[in-house]
Amino acid sequence: MLAQIDRERLPRHIAIIMDGNGRWALKRKLPRIYGHRAGMRAVRQGVEACHRLGVSYLTLYAFSIENWKRPPAEVKLLMTLLREYLKKEMEEMQRENIHLGVIGRIHELPGAVRKDLQNALARTRSNTGLHLTLALNYGSRAELADAFSKLAMQMRKNGKMEIDEKAISRSLYTQDLPDPDLLIRTSGEMRLSNFLLWQAAYAELWVTETLWPDFRRRDLYQAVLDYQKRERRYGGLG
Numbered sequence: 001m002l003a004q005i006d007r008e009r010l011p012r013h014i015a016i017i018m019d020g021n022g023r024w025a026l027k028r029k030l031p032r033i034y035g036h037r038a039g040m041r042a043v044r045q046g047v048e049a050c051h052r053l054g055v056s057y058l059t060l061y062a063f064s065i066e067n068w069k070r071p072p073a074e075v076k077l078l079m080t081l082l083r084e085y086l087k088k089e090m091e092e093m094q095r096e097n098i099h100l101g102v103i104g105r106i107h108e109l110p111g112a113v114r115k116d117l118q119n120a121l122a123r124t125r126s127n128t129g130l131h132l133t134l135a136l137n138y139g140s141r142a143e144l145a146d147a148f149s150k151l152a153m154q155m156r157k158n159g160k161m162e163i164d165e166k167a168i169s170r171s172l173y174t175q176d177l178p179d180p181d182l183l184i185r186t187s188g189e190m191r192l193s194n195f196l197l198w199q200a201a202y203a204e205l206w207v208t209e210t211l212w213p214d215f216r217r218r219d220l221y222q223a224v225l226d227y228q229k230r231e232r233r234y235g236g237l238g
Ligand code: FPP
Pocket: 018, 019, 020, 021, 022, 023, 024, 036, 037, 039, 040, 043, 060, 061, 062, 063, 067, 078, 081, 082, 085, 134, 187, 212
């Protein structure tokens, strides 16, 4: 499948809504947390596939602002898994020259998580390969509200100021990332779930019935192949 992909026409930025961990566990009569653990292994598959293909940016929806509403034990486990992931994958990230980034209200995460994140960000700062961004305590509407507050503050300071699309994009957490070209969602749901609403304005959507823990490299290759068959028009006539 890899051979069928045109390396000249890769999506520059792929974003993924990793959904279905709970259903995966339920199907196996296991507690939900097993699904999240299996989901962590699938993260490695997604990252590896992008690395092998030569995709420049991958953004993963790992924890949404709405996820705080889940039972405290599940939230705690998700935080633990994240810390485990950072520890386990650091060597691999260095070997594969992966640059880690985060988006979201990071300051609201538990101190231990923030500390591990800061450490991982610092260690991968000079890496020049795949930009892997984890969306943590992320919500698109919160991001827009934060951006508008920032712009309002600048306006107060500088007096008159034009707020155009560029100014908004520059004020988002994703200011250093290009807009996603391809947005993948697993487990069949046809929703954006408050993920990159502004940035995904022209993204191609690709939804698979596969539950996130079952996601493998070939699924990502299939998404890219399908993406390459589509014609992107950005509202024009093509
Ligand atoms: C959605 O499944 C997934 C999440 C809420 C969290 C995503 C977390 C991981 C993939 C594991 C850890 C990630 C990293 C980066 C270390 P769900 O629980 O909503 O599934 P359901 O809709 O079937 O209940």
